[in-house]
Amino acid sequence: MGSLKLPTSAFASIPIRSFFHRHQHRRLCLSLKPSASTQSTPKTSTPSPKEKNVINTNNDQKSKPEGTITPRSQDFNAWYLDVIRHAELADYGPVRGTMVIRPYAYAIWEAIQDYLNVKFKETGHSNMYFPQLIPYSFIEKEASHVEGFSPELAVVTIGGGKELEEKLVVRPTSETIVNHMFTQWIDSYRDLPLMVNQWVNVTRWEMRTKPFLRTLEFLWQEGHTAHATPEEAEKEALQMIDVYVKFAYEQAAVPVIVGRKSKVETFAGATRTYTIEAMMGDRKALQAGTSHNLGQNFSIAFGTKFTDESGQKQHVWQTSWAISTRFVGGIIMTHGDDAGLMLPPKLAPIQVVIVPIWKKSEEKVNVLEAAVSVEKVLKTSGIKVKLDDSEQRTPGWKFNFWEMKGVPIRIEIGPRDVSSGTLVVSRRDVPGKQGKVFGISMERSTLESYVKDKLDEIQSSLLEKAEAFRDSNIVDVNSYDELKVAISQGKWARGPWSASETEELKVKEETGATIRCFPFEQPQGTKTCLMTGKPADEVAIFAKSY
């Protein structure tokens, strides 16, 4: 990078949505047309301002009313991109590999932030902000860190119209600058533990990008802590991976497997990396969050020392841990189905959508009045509710649209419901009539507790379904041949492993699978390495991954 070369093709202005378009010809016709059971006269009138502002839904649905989603079973990748486009989750930015996070997906990210922020603060961390521009020399201070990150850097060389003396790196992660500051703040053991977190954007020059899963710039939180003992650092790294596990299970309904990374897969600069690994709908693994015990690697590189209780100078022991917008991709790929997105109630920007139904205009007033009152009841109960009272679309169209957007519960209110003081509740996760319950009372307390129970049920049900799927796709293997069969069937292979890094890399080369982790949950009994036949302490999980 020292010599100045003529421009190469690292930046290319790709026409917008070309990536999406490439996949359009493969789509089946699952069109968003009204279902037979309901209709109303479509009219072209202005939609309510409310509808537009909540999620800015109204572009693709209007310009592409024939919008279709490739069935998941047919082409998982095309399905994923279709869902992202039709549910208006993201768009590509003008710079290759960058992503615009649209309001509906950003609201999921905000729900993730809200939950984690509480947990981070409960566990003693404070939020703060470190600058994103890092002197290039910082990155070079920790040997394995520079090796891991230097191919991925975006570098600022011009500032205020002038060439800079020292090139600046746009933060790919912040361990280096964090340690530079920690060195100034930490003096004695009384300053420890120092426990902070920041919610920021990071930039990594990824060559093969995919919305949410791998983008040139993404959003994340990165926690950074410094401790007086290696035991405390280890405890912290484990505590934070546990926060992630609970988040994944309880909020996202994503049944991750938690474990330790192999040395090959450990973070550049860490002593030990803990990870949560999620199984996507195509059975590929997604590394969904990591927590690193950094040991003294960065504190030695940056001279981050403290005086201990006996008056001796020591380097601090550190951790860092992160979850990113990648998790939003993980949620899409875990729960979605042929109809589109399916969101866990606890993270859904809209938990309940109300679709009023009428044929004659004299029915309209009463139906809308009831719908507004139901909306109010649910909103007061703290439920995230949306009334779709637009007159541009038929109820059937709306059913399909909100199903595609993954809203957990739909409430239908028609003229007959109004006269009986009841409504119809449909579950997103149980397709067709099976998921539909008629005659639920509109009475405040009945309705509130019914809907809350249903949301809880859906939350649990999504987790159970994902767990069953995961468990039926993990195969216990005792030889390399068995491993190869499992991987070739698209499954995860779990087997005893004590072989070398060379052999680990050989598996990757020959099967495409990597060690996702040595899971915390280990089977009892003596084990024999599937590769070498020698004794093994642990089983590892191998899988292809994103």
Place this chain on the structure above:
Amino acid sequence: MGSLKLPTSAFASIPIRSFFHRHQHRRLCLSLKPSASTQSTPKTSTPSPKEKNVINTNNDQKSKPEGTITPRSQDFNAWYLDVIRHAELADYGPVRGTMVIRPYAYAIWEAIQDYLNVKFKETGHSNMYFPQLIPYSFIEKEASHVEGFSPELAVVTIGGGKELEEKLVVRPTSETIVNHMFTQWIDSYRDLPLMVNQWVNVTRWEMRTKPFLRTLEFLWQEGHTAHATPEEAEKEALQMIDVYVKFAYEQAAVPVIVGRKSKVETFAGATRTYTIEAMMGDRKALQAGTSHNLGQNFSIAFGTKFTDESGQKQHVWQTSWAISTRFVGGIIMTHGDDAGLMLPPKLAPIQVVIVPIWKKSEEKVNVLEAAVSVEKVLKTSGIKVKLDDSEQRTPGWKFNFWEMKGVPIRIEIGPRDVSSGTLVVSRRDVPGKQGKVFGISMERSTLESYVKDKLDEIQSSLLEKAEAFRDSNIVDVNSYDELKVAISQGKWARGPWSASETEELKVKEETGATIRCFPFEQPQGTKTCLMTGKPADEVAIFAKSY
């Protein structure tokens, strides 16, 4: 920037805190030593983990127990930097002009975010995220925008180890990339209004920086909206400046003056800029928030069109509006005094600090028990409370420390208070014994309502004090001579203005003052321009500014 020059000094690795240190010799000795009225035996024991984690206070206070703050009246700038250092609000980053926002200041920013996020959503906006890397060509599309921003850009020229074909700008503001995306999302009048906001970092290559007020990178929210008519855009621009006004008055207790910018001072690319201007403690003006009516400037540059109700293609009408971490600097400079920071209760990370006081160890148990119970009562009432039970420092030291950190209320509990079931409440904004009330009952409901009332009183009192200060420092002027006198006295000058831009620039050159705004609140009656003697429609406010 086309030709490649040898490196210049735009990046210089300045030793940390050198800027602060430069000012240290000017300090008076306002040392943080125990006050005479209270003592306890200082012990060197480990502080409670809680104390350390909430705000990571314990560095400077330990390494520099003699920490002093320059009196505000003596040197406002040195005072400001001292407060930022001693209250642990920020530090410089390793790259010139960048800033690390430390937990205590970041918590103020979070309180600002919490309030504004609710208001933005109530007014129909959704949060989302646009990438920070913008093709250089985008910046050039809107003529006055490129003129305004090109001297301040940080430019990425290398990505993934290769020279880029097109240079990328690190977002200085996002109008260009927003319009690039809006163009794809907006098709018909039904897609309007489109109203979004993002909370992000922005980078501007400022040459003269000052913590919070002007830094190379800062945090802000930027709202962006598109409308079908100029009237709607104007209404939105006014609505958002009004949100800022209410925030400033009601949350920050900063009595801003709201008005319209002169053409010279209008945002690069806007048709009209509305501003809130705050008077700092040194009577300089701080532009604390702006809302721009962008007209069709960006929509024409980026071809952002919609089909109106009559089927005609039209360019959209737009706004953008922003408040940044600069506001934190504004709060410091509005309310602080010689003792340090003074925070408005509604934005204070800690609203109440409890300092337990004991002499004999047999008193300790009861005092601490009472303190913990008071902490619990206040916490349950939703008050942000901190119990400073560390044994390293004397109560007197703690009094000074928490005063310096600007905590609105201090509660003292000693052995005699415990026996009488009462406590002592001290107000940060009323110094000495005048602000101290003895014998407040510890009984839950009495205590809760007393503290809440006091917090409200302090909030109002800070605003009143700042308003009185502001009003006593704005002078009505009717001639250029009067204006010059007012400015030379460090005041704001308000006078009728209808002169030319040349004359406006002449005022700046000769007095250092600029038109801060044409305030919305205008005096009645005919007006004669202070410069030209010709009729004037409005008065303008002139002041020196940050």
